[in-house]
Each structure stands twice: as C-alpha cells, then as structure tokens.
Amino acid sequence: MTASAPLLAVDRLRIEFPTRRGTLVAVHDVSFEIARGEVLGVVGESGAGKSITGAAIIGLIDPPGRIAGGEIRLEGRRIDALPPAEMRRVRGREIGAVFQDPLTSLNPLYTIGRQLVETIRTHLSTGEAEARARAIALLEEVGIPAASRRIDQYPHQFSGGMRQRVVLALALCAQPKLIVADEPTTALDVSIQAQIIQLLKRLCRDHGTAVMLVTHDMGVIAETADRVAVMYAGRIVEIGPAADLIHRPRHPYSIGLMGSIPSIGGSVERLVQIDGAMPRLDAVPSGCAFHPRCPRAIERCRRELPELRPAGATRAACWLAGSPVEQAA
Amino acid sequence: MIAFVLRRLAQTFAVLGVVALIAFALFNYTGDPIAFMVGQDATLEDRARLRQELGLDRPFYVQFARFVGNAVQGDFGVSLRQGRKVSVLLAERLPATLELSLAAAILALAVGIPAGVYTALRRHGVVAHALLAASLVGVSLPTFLIGILLILLFAVQLGWLPSFGRGDTVALGGWTTGLLTASGLKSLILPSITLALFQMTLIMRLVRAEMLEVLRTDYIRFARARGLTDRSIHFGHALKNTLVPVITITGLQLGSIIAFAIITETVFQWPGMGLLFIQAVNFADVPVMAAYLCFIAVVFVVINLAVDLLYYAVDPRLRIERGAAH
Numbered sequence A: 001m002t003a004s005a006p007l008l009a010v011d012r013l014r015i016e017f018p019t020r021r022g023t024l025v026a027v028h029d030v031s032f033e034i035a036r037g038e039v040l041g042v043v044g045e046s047g048a049g050k051s052i053t054g055a056a057i058i059g060l061i062d063p064p065g066r067i068a069g070g071e072i073r074l075e076g077r078r079i080d081a082l083p084p085a086e087m088r089r090v091r092g093r094e095i096g097a098v099f100q101d102p103l104t105s106l107n108p109l110y111t112i113g114r115q116l117v118e119t120i121r122t123h124l125s126t127g128e129a130e131a132r133a134r135a136i137a138l139l140e141e142v143g144i145p146a147a148s149r150r151i152d153q154y155p156h157q158f159s160g161g162m163r164q165r166v167v168l169a170l171a172l173c174a175q176p177k178l179i180v181a182d183e184p185t186t187a188l189d190v191s192i193q194a195q196i197i198q199l200l201k202r203l204c205r206d207h208g209t210a211v212m213l214v215t216h217d218m219g220v221i222a223e224t225a226d227r228v229a230v231m232y233a234g235r236i237v238e239i240g241p242a243a244d245l246i247h248r249p250r251h252p253y254s255i256g257l258m259g260s261i262p263s264i265g266g267s268v269e270r271l272v273q274i275d276g277a278m279p280r281l282d283a284v285p286s287g288c289a290f291h292p293r294c295p296r297a298i299e300r301c302r303r304e305l306p307e308l309r310p311a312g313a314t315r316a317a318c319w320l321a322g323s324p325v326e327q328a329a
Numbered sequence B: 001m002i003a004f005v006l007r008r009l010a011q012t013f014a015v016l017g018v019v020a021l022i023a024f025a026l027f028n029y030t031g032d033p034i035a036f037m038v039g040q041d042a043t044l045e046d047r048a049r050l051r052q053e054l055g056l057d058r059p060f061y062v063q064f065a066r067f068v069g070n071a072v073q074g075d076f077g078v079s080l081r082q083g084r085k086v087s088v089l090l091a092e093r094l095p096a097t098l099e100l101s102l103a104a105a106i107l108a109l110a111v112g113i114p115a116g117v118y119t120a121l122r123r124h125g126v127v128a129h130a131l132l133a134a135s136l137v138g139v140s141l142p143t144f145l146i147g148i149l150l151i152l153l154f155a156v157q158l159g160w161l162p163s164f165g166r167g168d169t170v171a172l173g174g175w176t177t178g179l180l181t182a183s184g185l186k187s188l189i190l191p192s193i194t195l196a197l198f199q200m201t202l203i204m205r206l207v208r209a210e211m212l213e214v215l216r217t218d219y220i221r222f223a224r225a226r227g228l229t230d231r232s233i234h235f236g237h238a239l240k241n242t243l244v245p246v247i248t249i250t251g252l253q254l255g256s257i258i259a260f261a262i263i264t265e266t267v268f269q270w271p272g273m274g275l276l277f278i279q280a281v282n283f284a285d286v287p288v289m290a291a292y293l294c295f296i297a298v299v300f301v302v303i304n305l306a307v308d309l310l311y312y313a314v315d316p317r318l319r320i321e322r323g324a325a326h
Helices: A050-057 A084-090 A112-123 A128-141 A160-172 A190-207 A218-224 A242-247 A252-259 A299-303 B002-027 B033-037 B044-053 B060-072 B086-121 B126-140 B143-157 B182-215 B218-225 B230-267 B273-282 B286-314 B316-325
Strands: A008-019 A022-034 A039-043 A066-074 A095-098 A178-182 A210-214 A227-232 A235-241 A309-311 A314-316 B170-172 B175-177
Touching: A008 A050, A022 A050, A022 A066, A022 A235, A039 A050, A039 A218, A050 A066, A050 A178, A050 A210, A095 A160, A095 B218, A112 A128, A112 A160, A112 B230, A128 A160, A160 A178, A160 A190, A160 B218, A178 A190, A190 A210, A190 A218, A210 A218, A218 A242, A227 A242, A227 A252, A235 A242, A235 A252, A242 A252, B002 B060, B002 B286, B033 B044, B060 B286, B086 B126, B086 B175, B086 B182, B086 B230, B086 B273, B086 B286, B126 B182, B143 B182, B143 B230, B182 B230, B218 B230, B230 B273, B230 B286, B273 B286
Parallel strands: A039 A210, A039 A227, A095 A178, A178 A210
Antiparallel strands: A008 A022, A008 A066, A227 A235, A235 A314, A309 A314, B170 B175
16 A cells, blocks of 8 residues: 555444344444555455445445444545535545446436436536537447447447446546446346456556445456455455455455355366355354354354454454465365 | 327227217116106106107117217207207306316326425425325315315305306307406316315325335436436436326326316306216206216326327337337
8 A cells, every 4th residue: 555545445434224123233343445546346245234335435325324433535535424415526526336237227218328418517517519429438438339329329228238338437427536336247147247347447447447346256356356355244354455365365254255266177176165144234143253154163253353464465354364274175 | 109099099989989888878777857857747648759859769779879970970969958959068168177177187286296206305304294194184085075164264264265156257269268357266266276185185195106216216326326416316317207107197187187076066066067967967967968978088088098198208118119119
C-alpha cells in the first residue's frame, strides 16, 4: 500500500438488522482497503455478508438494515454518514454499481439510450446531443454492435449478455473511480460469463477504475482479482494477494474453498467439500464461527475469537494459521 | 395491429349480441307493461288490441329479432310509458350522465393517483396512514349513504350547495351542458364527489400497491445506484411502470362509473340515463331498459378496446411483439 490514502477504506464496519427477536449482526468489524485501479475479490458462501458490505459502500442497504458502527472512507472522506442528497451524488459519479441480474436491472419502459443519457446528464454537465454521443461511444466500448442504431432500442430487444454490457456502460458512464460489482456474472450463461469478466477487466484497466468484485465463483476470482477477501458469517477470515490466497491459503475455510475449485489438467482427485452449512445469523457459535465445521479445530477455537493476523503472505483469522498448514486436496 | 383491432371488434359484436339477448329475455319477466299502460277500467279487448299493436303477442324470438334489427339502425322503439322514441329519450339524458361520469372520473384520477403515489413514498408517515384509514371509509360506505350524508351536511346544514337536479343548462347544438352556468357547476359538485369517492379510494390503493411493488424492483435499485434523483426515480421510472395495471382498472372503472351512476342519479335526482332507467324499471318499460343495458354494454366494450390500445402506447414490449407477429 502506498503512503497516500487508499481509494476506499472500510474500517470496523458493523451492519445490524433489528428484528422482533433481537438484533442480528450481518457484518462484524469488517476492515479492508481498495487501492486505485485495484480489483478486490470478495468471496464466501451465500449469507456471509459480501453483498450487504457492497450495499453499505454504495449507501443502499435495504431497511431495516443499518450501519451500526465503523467508517467507510472514499479518498479519505467519510461517506457512510452523508446526507441522502450528497450520497446520491457519490453514487454513479464516484462509485458505480453492477448487480446480479441484467434481465431485471434495466427499466423495461425506456430505451437504453434514454437511461444512459439520463445518467450521464445527472452527473456531468453536458447537453442532450453530447450526452447521446457519449452514450453511443460507451456502447461501442462495451462491445454493442451497431451502437448508434441499438441505442434507441428497449432492454427486451437485447440478450442477457448484451444487457449486462449495457449495465456496465451505465455503471461506467460518469467515470466512477470504483465499481461495486455484486455477482455480475451469476445470472449469465457460462459461455457469456467469461466474456463479461474479460470486458469488466479491460474496461477497468482502461479507465483506471477499481473494482470490488463480490462473487462466490472462485474461477472468476482467480482470473480477475488482485487481492481477495474471504468472508464467513459476517467476518473477513482471510485477506491477501490473490495468487497467495489461491495457492497458499492459511485459514481452514479458505483452504476448503480453494479445494473446491476443479482444475483442468491437474491430476484428477476428489474435490474437497466443506461439511455442514454456515450458521444462521441468530445462531453464530462462540469463539471462531467456523469451528463446528473446521477439521482442525482445537479447544481454544471454541472459546476465543481469533483476530486477523499475518500468516505467510496473507492475513488470516485463525489460531492455527501462524504455523504453516499444508494445502488440502 | 389492424388484425388485432378487427379481432377485438368481432369479439365486441359477439358480446353485444349476448347482452342484448340476456337483457331482452330478463325483461320479459319483469311484469306486464300493458297493465301499466292502460287504466283500471280497460276492457280485455282493449288490452288485446294494444298488445297486438305493440307486437307483444308475437313469439319471444320474433320480438327479439325485430328488436336487434331495429337497434342496429339506432331505433330502440317507443317508450311504453312516455310514448316517445327511446333513442330520443336516451339522447336527451346522455349529456347529463356523461358530464357527471367524466367529472367523477377526473376527480377520482386527479386525487387517487397523487394520493397513491404519496402514500407509497411516505408509507410510514402520519398523513399516509390517515389517508389509508380514510380510504377504508370510501371503499366500504355504500354510495347512496355517502350521497345522503353529503346532502345532509352541505345542502341541509350549511346550505352551500343544491341537493338535487342539474341546475341551469345551456344547449350547444343537441348537447345540453351544465358546465357553463354557475348553478350547473354547483349542482355537479356533490353528485360527482359521491360517484367518485369509491373509485378514488380504489385507484389510490391500487397505485400505492403497484408503486410499492415497482420500488422494490432491481431496475429501481440500479437507478438509485446510478445516483439518479429521487424525482426522476419516483415520477419517471417508478410511476410509469405502475401505469399499466392502473390503466386497466381505471378503464374498467370508468365503465362502472357510467353504469353505477344509477344510484347517484337517483339520490340527487340527476336527470341522466340512470334515473331514466330506474323510472323505466318501475313501469316495466322494456324498450327503455333494453336500450339502456345495450348502451352500457357498448360503453364497456369500447372502453376495453381503448384500454388495450393504450397498453401499446405505454409498454414497448407489446408493440414489438405485435409488430413481429405480422
């Protein structure tokens, strides 16, 4: 990390959901940073708190969920407690977002051109014609053929992959510095997924845009991310450079996740499966939340919660991670 | 598109034929019109002669065929009670009913849509809760009771507004309008509120439910994530998406407004077609009743057709699919 402030700094973020049966904590003390132009992959099972962390960064947590503690800073400026009108100007202009399902992300009743022009003109002081020219250029950049004709078409006239390209154009159209991409390829055909990931990588490299890439697809992470954060039960359990985390994971949960990636060309062995399921938010075990499923758990894991600490090239929240563990599978 | 309209027109005629048959069949059992037309002391021969003159002694299907044949030419026969042509009677009453119905429909939309949007956007606010509670009254109170309560308050207690009739009217060609005179406008207020109240609350609740539904969709979330203004999200993106179901219900409700104007017209002695119909029922005036029912059927099918066409204006997905089908 350079001496200047990181692009995004999340510090001890805590997100709670008040319910009738008490407060559920969806995200505990999550801290991480994203540098300019960096791709941070955030992985974990469903319900680990990945998506809600992304939602917190763009200021769109669905009520009754709320940020109960910690800070989110963009270029050193706190954005987690901005008034709604100011946060609105951050969204789209400084932090873009891409969601899971391109089929439902576009308003069916407006042409894609109208949606692009409206977004551009909301954030940049341009005239109608200039915004439209910019929209056409963006559509060409994301690989929409015959962009000057297709700009006047409606979303239902585009295929799923093409719609996700339009969504990327919409997310990028005001030149944000960071994009929060929440499972951007999950809803797409496998053959289209790779194209969209390549496109996302290229666009962000060309524009110098940083990405927080939320996914449960380890293949996407391996291909795209510079650094990876692994989340489990609302906490980051391991974070570090992608190559190290994928090849030499330290936390037993990361080891299990990496072991579940099928490798082509490697010797055919059984894929590792992590037994059991992630605990529900209202029944998180004491100590390390992973201990009931952990093959290496010791007595201390049941009582004390481990903090993130250096373990090899990454940082892991595991009592055993200080000593190197051989990779499973 | 043209094929679609033609198909709908064919359906329209089928529906109208069935309505005409049902209406005509029903009215054969509403009583003997001859008994109302002649005096107590009429002889049996007099009655038989009148029955023959009016064609009422012919078989049912002959009467019906003659009725349909004439109706197609705009001739609904002669009112058994007033001895005047039914088409003229209806034409005289039509402006009063249409003005009342349109005023009520505009009122219902002008209040119902903004109130629905408001209660959806400020759904935890005090005003929104108050509006919702008030709308329950509008949905559950019967129309005649609302009318009577309004008369009691504004006509009897306060004396601000007339309690019955249409006020002074001005004839514009064949159309008599109450919209150009002060007394005509004042007379319109209470009946149109009475007629509009139910529709207003219905539209409000419908718009609210649809709006809440749309606000939860991914494209609204994505619009927020792009930093669009609340005004654009709520009134551009969300409201337009709520309009398709709202158009359907509103269209159907416009038909009901015209049809159910009967009750309001009776309460306020409004000289429209509904009042004419009620009077016709009392005297078993079959031609008038049949013509009225056919008219209402025409109103419903025409509005349905218009609603279907409006979909195309609002929803581009339909335009394309239809376009591709040709």
